[in-house]
Amino acid sequence: MKFNLALKLAIQNMKANKQIYIPFVISATLTVSMFYMIVSLVTNGFVNEQGGSAISLFGLGALVVAVFSFIFILYANSFLMKRRKKEIGLFNILGLEKKHIAKVIAIETITTFVMSLVAGLIVGAVLGQLVFYGIDYVLIVKQDFVFSLNVLPMLFTGVLFAGIFLTVYLFNVFNIQFSNPIELLKGGQSGEKEPKSSPILFILGLISMGMGYYLSLTITNPTQAVVLFALAVGLVMLGTYLLFNAGTIIVLKALKRRKRFYYKPGPFISISGMLYRMKQHATGLANICLLSAMVLITISTTTALYVSAENIVSLAVPEENILSISNVEYLSTSTFEETKVEPILKTVREKTEKSSLEMSDLRSYSRMTLYDNQIINDEMIYRYSGKIVEGEENERVNIRLIPLQDYNKLTGESLTLNYGEIFIGDQTNLISGDTFTIEGVRYQTEVLEKMPDYLKSASPSTKQLVVIVPDMNTLLSIQRTVNDYNENFSEFVSKEISWSTNGSQEEEIAYAEQMSEVFQNKGLDSPFYQNREQFRVGYYDITGGFLFLGIYLGFLFIIGTVLITYFKQVSEGYEDRVRIQAMQKVGLDKKMTRKATRSQVVWMFLLPLVVAIIHTMIAYPILFQMLSFISIVSHPTLMTTFGVVILAFTIIYGVVYQITSKIYLKIVE
Amino acid sequence: MAFLEVKHIRKVYTGRLGSKETIALKNVNFSVNEGEFVSVMGESGSGKTTLLNLLSTLDKPTEGEITLAGTPLTAIKEKELSRFRREQLGFIFQDFNLLDNFSLKDNILLPLVLEQVPVKEMESRLKPLVERLGISQLINNYPYEVSGGQKQRAAVTRALITKPKLILADEPTGALDSKSSEVLMKLLADIHATKQTILMVTHSARAASYSNRVLFIRDGEVYHEIYRGDQTAEEFMNRISQALLFAFNRGEKNEI
């Protein structure tokens, strides 16, 4: 077949079908640009230097976008091909062989590919700078990333989408290969019979979803959370598909049996219409539901993480500069001060003087922190004592012991303790009575009225008990006793020093780097230094990266949902038109048509949305666990973010539905 | 005043390309009395489909007036048209026009549902009709499960269930084989015997022989008309065939 003839046919075909080609090209363009932008991020040299761990996150994100693009374009293509089937059957009947038709389709595919690629790259280039501003903002790094046009990301994008379109082409040709002309001609209107209700599938769906829900709601161990999450997601997805497929049919049929409800114009038309189409419908609805749930979850969790960031930073590093020196040689207190602490402080002072910053609010105190103990019957059970009780109900507690003298110096108070007494900072009711036993010694407890915030636990999910002992000797005797339990492990007393430097972010980071050089050896021997600004930047690195990714992917999924909704409405519009016009011949008027379609629209709109929201809410516990693993998020924060995101999404989705429904009505009337 | 009056009807279509005008109906005049069974015969393009569309209120004449039981059709407001169609008219189409997603029962009940008739009333009307039309065993089947003849009988039931003033039939036997056609036409004759007014458009002389009056239409005009009187169906059919053959061979215009 002459190329010119094929070209002419291809171009005219696309023109004639533009109502569905244009959205298809738009969809492809959007996915191309989304992929291009994120790949640009990954390959951008500048970002590579500064971005830190964000880069691997973005790489992961690019992968997700690639997979999504593949699935999405394939899906959009199926809508396109369905409308074209009749034309293709006609060509076949009129004498074009399958290979001629394949040629025509090849030209069409290449044209759409080139159009989407070029348009997508342009859109991506234009929006790319915007995206980079976004990164800037979430990573809170003051440098301005510049989006530059680079061959590498363009190449990646080109190759990926060439592959996708090639697959689409092969898929289409394969389909045509195996149908005869008459089937194709009739393919536009696939006569579906009333679907059979399948109680088995329904029950399977319930079980699957139930199991997924159960997993989420009963999770307690954060380490298992990630694995179980994947499993739960799989189960819920399967359950959703089965329930949408089988459940909707069962419900609709049940409604049909209620004659007084069914035999009214609205339900009569919409229920039978939906039932008739349910088989193809159900999967599409399930897709929208799952996509929506993905949007809700990604955006909620990443926003919550980000919003909590400040909180976390101030809990993790309560002072601007923290230095912890451990007494690993068991020196006496005074020797330790002289030979270890003072020299280091001197170095710190010297370094600080050389820098542009000034040291202020210097504080220090001694302490010993015992981790992962239990408190049972107001007695401390040391973690290596062999008396630890297994089981989820007995939570682990960190116990922080501070000598009274140091505490007073720290807070400026002048508290006193009698013999056999201790102070405790018990905010979490770990101790019920008025005594606390440590290694066989029972002390009378008195609760501290006010305890400085920086002594409180850094993480709301870790329990910590502050104990003020009368003097250093008490502390040391406790140390000796616990160190007997395990020969491979020793607890140390450490000196905690903190000070402020009040610098700008850049100054603080430079300062922190200098300080870190000093304390480079990271053995137990050497001091442990933390700078809050440095921590903040590193933390935002991760959370910011997550947030960006979350919003980026969330945005991508929203576009996907919108476009799928559009395609479905248009496709259904054409299918329903024939039916509605047949009914109009027997007396159906416009008002009734509107009423019937409205109830149908509400069903189709609400169902996936409501189920998506339920999925999201049920996922809350397991998500919370997973987030606690990464960072610290409080329930109020997480719940509020969830609420806000769900609300915003519902509004957007509602608006989209309104618009696409108007299009549907226009086609049907 | 006759039950159905068609006066000076003219219908002109302007072509899509703007230039050409098609005159579908030139000047059509006739009337139908209550309880008559009238056939309108003509080839494709004669204007009979257009005439049917005008009578069904699916379209409006360019000139002229159609009056049914005293109501001029052009006076009916747009919003009221659907209701009028539902309440006063019954339709039988050549391609049955049954909906695939409804059972035969629901197809038949459709116009009543649109009228928001209560369920009990609907079912009480349904039962005797489906028995009369011999499809009571089939009401829960779907259109794809039954034969053409059975589909058409369901369509006839649908047309009757609203107790319309006028039944309009468009080539009702067009898609049926001769046996089913016979069954259908006998049914229509029976229905006619209960004083139901029927107007049927057809090109089949055999079908037309069941009616008691035939109007012949060609090129947008009614040019001939014959009455059955006391003749048998067989005799009437032969007369009709002759009239048609005459017309086809472009014989002289014959007026009674």
Added chain:
Amino acid sequence: MKIVKVEHLSKEYGSRETIVKALDDVSFTIDKGEFVAIVGASGSGKSTLMHLLGGVDQPTSGKVWVEDTDMYTLDETQLAIFRRRQIGLIYQFYNLIPVLNVEENISLPLLLDGHQIDQEQFERIIKSLKLEQRRTHLPNQLSGGQQQRVSIGRALVSNPAIMLADEPTGNLDSKNSEEIMSLLKHFNKTFNQTLVMITHDEDIALMADRIIAIEDGRIIRDERIRS
């Protein structure tokens, strides 16, 4: 000479619950140059028979021979080529490719083959179809009758063994119907072109040499009305 041989042809549709027998063991032959009309109501099986004669569907069982070729032993490609060269198809609708003009539509089968167009024959066809003034027009610029004439042209251009016409005048008014029918008769008589026409209109059928009546997938009548 027998140009068409149909042997025990059957076609069934549907699944276990509802099997529809569209054609039930149909057999007949057609001589070269005959004008056969196949009549029946909708659902009688005549359209199915038409599709099977035209090679656009697959029979459930039986054979169709056109000019000594057992059509359904050909593979996809061979069948498409065979259809293009030996079978001229005229439908009631779906006839022309909307983006090609009159000349291109008529010469489509030849264009696909990459064959050279016999200019003389081409001109003859255009003239007898009275389409000289309309060569470069697109289908949407033509009337129904003119479109149908173009399809006749396309059906003839490759000198096919048989011409299949499915309700060729179904969409046309009486004047155009007459014209098309007389054109078809003309080609049938003058060029000895075998013509098989499907119709539900008994009057149109009367113009043929032979009428085959189909009902419920079977032949119920086969009579020669003209010699």
